[in-house]
Amino acid sequence: MMTPAQFLPLALLSTILGTGLQAQEAPGRRFLAADDSTHRLAIVKPDGSFEREEKVGAIHDAQLLANGNLLFQQDGWNHIVEKTPDGKIVWEYDAGKANPGKAVEVHAVQRLEDGNTMIVESGVGRIIEVTKDGKVAKEVKLQVANPNAHSDTRLVRKLASGNYLVAHEAEGKAKEYAPDGKVVWEFEVPMFGKPEAGGHGPEAFGNHLFSAIRLANGNTLIGTGNGHSVLEVTPEKKIVWELHQKDLPGITLAWVCRVERLPNGNTVISNCHAGPENPQLIEVTPDKKVVWQWRDFKNFGNSTPVAFLLPAK
Secondary structure, three states: OOOOOEOOOHHHHHHHHOOOOOEEOOOOOOEEEEEOOOOEEEEEOOOOOEEEEEEOOOOOOEEEOOOOOEEEEOOOOOEEEEEOOOOOEEEEEEHHHHOOOOOOEEEEEEEOOOOOEEEEEEOOOEEEEEOOOOOEEEEEEOOOOOOOOOOOOOOEEEOOOOOEEEEEOOOOEEEEEOOOOOEEEEEEOOOOOOOOEOOOOOOOEOOOOOEEEEOOOOOEEEEOEOOOOEEEEOOOOOEEEEEOOOOOOOOOOOEEEEEEEOOOOOEEEEEEOOOOOOOOEEEEOOOOOEEEEEEOOOOOOOOOOEEEEOOOO
16 A cells, blocks of 8 residues: 555645655545556545555556446557456456557557457558457448557547547647447547657657547547647537647646546646646646646656546445
């Protein structure tokens, strides 16, 4: 069990953050975070201790299932496992073994309501739904101009409609696919008049989005990756809410990964590659006020692309 995090008023938080200790504001949140530089996935309790911890390698997605098991990439991009709290693997899929001799990486996985598991295989360009016994029940071909196992996709989610919302990283586009593979909606992340800049940290810039989430109001919430921003876009492709790199006092956004809209209207932002002076997970109000943040460069590092809130226990 880890030492509990410190819970401090916002005015005092920045002083503690400079020490390298873990810290989140009170009241604390329960969340999952995974960092591929420290090879750690953990469910963090509101008091800052770890409810559960797993060793991981490269990781871009994870899910806490209703049965208490974890679905995640255990030891690299391609090995997906469902693991019980006591460490037993009860289901697994290896994309490399399923595609011998082909360049393939998995950056999105989702357990569906029917018990099948959606897996997105970049490089070979397909969304598949795999049954409990490992058979492919459904396959949807992705439309990718220049296939690349590492950059075709990031987060993908199946929608209630049966369609799939795909973040195509290298193309800078969010695309919605029908089950027959037809693209029925897409949005290209704008560059906002800025030139492209290489790198992964705050100095970089582009439109290599990481996530696209369909909201209850029909809009789409996008984590723009190296665009350092969050955009809410209508079906007509109008930006109706946006948060950019320097909009939050004292915080710099870098590679914006997962984003989430809470029932109270607040937005949760995963902030990756931003450096130890910045939080890795942030909750902001619609008027862009920070109400909670978490930063831990003691147990996690500068490559925490998976971070999201969990229901309180």
